[in-house]
Amino acid sequence: MYNRxxxxxxxxxxxRLEKALITAADLSKHYKIPVVYVGVTTATPxxxxxxxxxxxxxxxxxxxxxxxxxxxxxxxxxxxxxxPSIDLDDTLLKAVHETxxxxxxxxxxxxxxxxxxxxxNGGTLATHSDASVLVVR
Amino acid sequence: xxxxxxxxxxxxxxxxxxIIATDYEIGQDxxxxxxxxxxxxxxxxxxxxxxxxxxxxxxxxxxxxxxVGPIFNDLxxxxxxxxxxxxxxxxxxFVLVCLALIVTPxxxxxxxxxxxxxxxxxxxxxxxxxxxxxxxGLMFFGVLxxxxxMAISEPLGVPAPFDESGNLIPENVDAAVAMGMAATIFHWGxxxxxxxxxxxxxxxxxxxxxxxxxxxxxxxxxxxxxxxxGWVGHVIxxxxxxxxxxxxxxxxxxGAQQANAGLDFVFxxxxxxxxxxxxxxxxxxxxxxxxxxxxDGGVKVLSEINMAIAALLLLFVVFAGPTGAIIxxxxxxxxxxxxxxxxxxxPFGRDDDGFRQGWTSFYWAWWISWSPFVxxxxxxVSRGRSVREFVVCVLLIPSAVSxxxxxxxxxxxxxxxxxxxxxxxxxxxxxxxxxxxSLFGMLSELPMxxxxxxxxxxxxxxxxxxxxxxxxxxxxxxTAGGKVDAPVPQRVFWCTFEGLVAIALLLGGGLGAxxxxxxxxxxxxxxxxxxxxxxxxxxxxxEPR
Numbered sequence: 001m002y003n004r005x006x007x008x009x010x011x012x013x014x015x016r017l018e019k020a021l022i023t024a025a026d027l028s029k030h031y032k033i034p035v036v037y038v039g040v041t042t043a044t045p046x047x048x049x050x051x052x053x054x055x056x057x058x059x060x061x062x063x064x065x066x067x068x069x070x071x072x073x074x075x076x077x078x079x080x081x082x083x084p085s086i087d088l089d090d091t092l093l094k095a096v097h098e099t100x101x102x103x104x105x106x107x108x109x110x111x112x113x114x115x116x117x118x119x120x121n122g123g124t125l126a127t128h129s130d131a132s133v134l135v136v137r
Numbered sequence: 138x139x140x141x142x143x144x145x146x147x148x149x150x151x152x153x154x155x156i157i158a159t160d161y162e163i164g165q166d167x168x169x170x171x172x173x174x175x176x177x178x179x180x181x182x183x184x185x186x187x188x189x190x191x192x193x194x195x196x197x198x199x200x201x202x203x204x205v206g207p208i209f210n211d212l213x214x215x216x217x218x219x220x221x222x223x224x225x226x227x228x229x230x231f232v233l234v235c236l237a238l239i240v241t242p243x244x245x246x247x248x249x250x251x252x253x254x255x256x257x258x259x260x261x262x263x264x265x266x267x268x269x270x271x272x273x274g275l276m277f278f279g280v281l282x283x284x285x286x287m288a289i290s291e292p293l294g295v296p297a298p299f300d301e302s303g304n305l306i307p308e309n310v311d312a313a314v315a316m317g318m319a320a321t322i323f324h325w326g327x328x329x330x331x332x333x334x335x336x337x338x339x340x341x342x343x344x345x346x347x348x349x350x351x352x353x354x355x356x357x358x359x360x361x362x363x364x365x366x367g368w369v370g371h372v373i374x375x376x377x378x379x380x381x382x383x384x385x386x387x388x389x390x391x392g393a394q395q396a397n398a399g400l401d402f403v404f405x406x407x408x409x410x411x412x413x414x415x416x417x418x419x420x421x422x423x424x425x426x427x428x429x430x431x432x433d434g435g436v437k438v439l440s441e442i443n444m445a446i447a448a449l450l451l452l453f454v455v456f457a458g459p460t461g462a463i464i465x466x467x468x469x470x471x472x473x474x475x476x477x478x479x480x481x482x483x484p485f486g487r488d489d490d491g492f493r494q495g496w497t498s499f500y501w502a503w504w505i506s507w508s509p510f511v512x513x514x515x516x517x518v519s520r521g522r523s524v525r526e527f528v529v530c531v532l533l534i535p536s537a538v539s540x541x542x543x544x545x546x547x548x549x550x551x552x553x554x555x556x557x558x559x560x561x562x563x564x565x566x567x568x569x570x571x572x573x574x575s576l577f578g579m580l581s582e583l584p585m586x587x588x589x590x591x592x593x594x595x596x597x598x599x600x601x602x603x604x605x606x607x608x609x610x611x612x613x614x615x616t617a618g619g620k621v622d623a624p625v626p627q628r629v630f631w632c633t634f635e636g637l638v639a640i641a642l643l644l645g646g647g648l649g650a651x652x653x654x655x656x657x658x659x660x661x662x663x664x665x666x667x668x669x670x671x672x673x674x675x676x677x678x679x680e681p682r
Contacts, residue, residue: 042621043249043256043345043520047164050156050348051250082256082518084622086431 002027005035006101006131008092008121011048011058020107020136025070027105034073037063038095040084052080075099089124096129108135155679156348157358161366163350167618177627180618182371187378187616188634194383195638199645206646209653213499216660218490221498225484227663228501231331232482234670235528238338243677244525248338249345251681255521259530260444261437262518267535268440269514269607270333272447273388273600275325275542276593277395280575282324283547284554284566287317290492293480298555299567305555314551318470319477321547324497325539326474327532328482329504332666334531336512337519339669341527342676345520350619353377353509356665359672373665374615377509380658381615382635384507385608387652389639392601393417398573399594403587414640420598421636424605428628432518432610439603446596450589451545457583458549466544474540502659505666513611517621524677550579557582605635 007024009017028035039062041048041055049055056078063076077099081087096104106122122135166181179185198205217224238244247253255262288297295316298309339356349355354370361369393413400406427435455463487493519527553560554567561578565571580589609632616631617623642648 044351044517044619044621045163045344045348046620046622047162051345053250083432085625085628086429086435087433 002031002033002103002132004033004099004101005031005103005105006096006099007035007037008095008104008106009037009039009059009062011039011055011062012046014062017107020105021066022070023134023136024105025066025072027103028072028074029070034075035066036075036077036099036101037066038077038079038092038099040079040081040088040091042084043080043082052078089121089128092121092125093128096125096131102131104129104131104133106133106135108137155346155681157343159349159358159363159366161350161363163619164617166366167620176624178617178620178623179627180374180616182368183374183378183618184616186371187375187382187612190375191379191382191634191638194651195641198650199641202646202650206650209650209657212657213502213653216657217498217502218494220660221494222484224498224501224505224659224663225482225493227505227667228328228332229482229484230670231335231666232327234673235327235331235334235532238528238673238677239525239532242682243674244528245523245682246342246346246677246680247521247523248341248527249520253345253521257437257518261441262522263530263534264440264444265437265518265607266333266511266515266531267538268436268443268600268603269511270330270535272443273392273597273604275447275539275546276576276597276600277572278321278325279542279546280550280562280579281566281572282321283317283543284550284562284575285317286320286492286496287313287551288554288567290320290489290496292316292320292489292492293477293487294489303558303568310555314555315469315473316477317551318466318543318547319473320481320492320496321543322470322474322540323478323481324500325543326536327478328501330532330535332501332504332508333511333515334528335666335669335673336508337515337531338524338527339673339676340513340516341519342524342673342680344516344619346680347676351513351517351621352615352619353513353665355619356669356672359675360668376658376661377513378612378615380506380655380662381510381608381612382631382638383651383655383658384510385604385635386638386642387648387655389417389420389601389605389635390643390648391652392597393420393639393643395573396594396597396601398571399577399590399597402574402577402581403590403594410643413643416598417636417639417643420601420605421632423598424602424609424632424636425629427602427606428609428632429625436603436607436610439599439606443596443599443603446592446599450592450596451542453585453589454545454549454580454583457585458545459552462552463545463548466548467541470544470548471540499656502656502663504659505662506655506657506659508662508666510608510611513614514607517610517614546576546579549583550575553579553582605632608635 005024024035039059041052059076059078063074067074079091081091126133167178168181169178295312296309298306298313343349343355344351352374354365354373357365393416396416397408397413401408550562554563561581565574565578577590580586609628612631613628614621
């Protein structure tokens with residue numbers, strides 16, 4: 001039914017993603033399709049990595065860890081963004097397209113008033129891509 | 138497991154770089170919280186102290202402006218008057234360091250690692266660094282300075298071409314015109330861009346290659362070591378926020394006054410404080426939209442629009458003005474600049490105090506006080522360039538554009554002044570000093586003056602929007618401890634704050650006092666920059682080439 005599941009991950013807050021990660025792994029095993037973990041980083045140093053290459057390595061390690069833990073097929077893909085506070089949605093949309101994912105599983109934040117001004121990432125993805133989007137509370 | 142990082146995602150492997158091993162983790166001092174629905178990710182002391190002190194400073198300046206104003210003005214006069222030699226000598230050092238980086242092997246180090254690729258195309262990159270660096274100044278001073286230096290300030294003692302009753306002294310004309318242009322280009326050429334290049338290069342090097350956070354304090358790591366993450370660093374960052382915010386707020390105020398003067402000149406819209414407040418609100422509102430569109434969708438697009446409109450206006454002046462003289466003048470002025478740059482930059486043994494202290498020294502302090510803002514912005518968009526490419530592009534190309542701009546605007550204006558004793562430029566620059574009208578005065582004597590003046594006003598406003606937007610990005614990054622992905626409401630906060638401070642100062646007076654204060658921060662930052670030169674050389678020497 002699906003070809004590939006994309007899971008956007010924020011490595012700085014990986015602990016908040018647990019439910020979404022388990023859901024994605026279960027779906028991956030159920031449909032026997034790979035999960036691609038997508039991370040977005042900046043060219044400038046961040047709390048996670050000194051540069052994009054180091055970030056990509058950490059993301060790959062995260063993917064390997066998920067594969068060992070849940071026993072599913074995992075891939076990773078890291079993107080750099082000049083201004084991730086603003087460009088996150090666009091980068092994730094590009095990732096859906098480039099990884100040819102047709103199901104996105106992502107953790108949600110608690111909805112609040114600012115969603116009226118800055119729409120949620122999940123909402124934007126569902127609106128602008130062809131993939132199915134499962135937002136995990 | 139398939140680690141799929143192809144060229145469409147991460148921009149090629151970064152290659153070898155000499156990362157500094159520090160225990161400091163970016164964001165470790167940050168407070169992540171939310172106020173109501175708005176998320177925050179702010180550096181603990183830097184954000185709070187900068188924000189509160191700026192509010193306190195604004196209130197104090199408003200409350201005691203009669204006593205505070207003279208203090209700041211005296212401070213500025215003292216700094217630019219007594220320490221002129223220090224500013225001039227330091228700027229010369231920055232130029233020499235940059236030129237040395239071009240020719241030595243250190244120039245082959247690449248920002249972001251040996252195999253990093255540039256984030257932006259030449260055009261987008263160049264548009265951004267130019268718009269942030271001096272766009273607005275060229276609008277304000279392009280006509281004013283060449284005419285003023287030719288006719289009034291007598292750089293290096295070259296006599297003015299007018300006698301006391303305002304009659305032309307023909308034998309003085311050629312030398313005065315040549316010196317007027319050379320002195321102007323001196324202020325807009327290699328020296329200011331060397332100042333920006335030093336700051337930007339230091340920031341880019343210590344961030345992209347050494348892995349330290351993108352804030353001013355990182356430059357000092359080679360000097361203070363781990364202490365830089367403590368109060369020493371806090372003070373440096375807070376100073377940078379101060380210089381940037383007050384610099385922006387005062388410029389925003391003056392910009393509103395200039396735009397208002399232009400609107401008055403063209404449309405007869407009265408010059409009033411209400412109109413200026415309205416303009417600041419408008420500029421801030423557009424800047425907010427740009428802030429919400431981010432670096433690529435906002436600042437970059439605006440900068441490219443700026444460049445296009447500025448190029449149109451420049452071409453118009455070239456063709457509507459004395460075309461042949463301007464094109465020939467470009468090379469003549471370049472020659473004059475080359476001939477006079479050394480005498481003009483001499484810190485000692487000169488008698489032209491008015492010019493050297495009132496203009497050069499003031500300019501150098503001004504560029505230096507703006508350098509944390511412009512340098513940080515240039516650094517952020519310059520990853521992937523080699524040091525040599527970076528210095529050539531930041532130093533030589535903008536200088537060449539400045540020469541052409543000054544030749545076109547200044548050359549046309551000087552011709553108007555010399556051929557027509559009744560010219561508008563002469564009225565606004567020589568007979569009575571109304572600097573904000575000098576550009577419009579020059580345009581008014583060319584064809585289609587009403588159209589070009591409107592373009593001029595639009596350009597002034599768009600340049601301000603760009604400054605306000607990129608300034609908000611920079612302040613936000615510094616006050617978020619070097620994070621560039623802090624929540625957007627913080628940028629909105631700083632952008633709005635800039636507008637409010639500008640309005641408060643405009644309504645209460647004190648814009649001039651605060652500009653004097655912003656310029657006064659030029660002195661401590663000159664020391665910062667001199668240390669940065671040393672840090673750059675040391676940092677580059679340890680990089681793989």
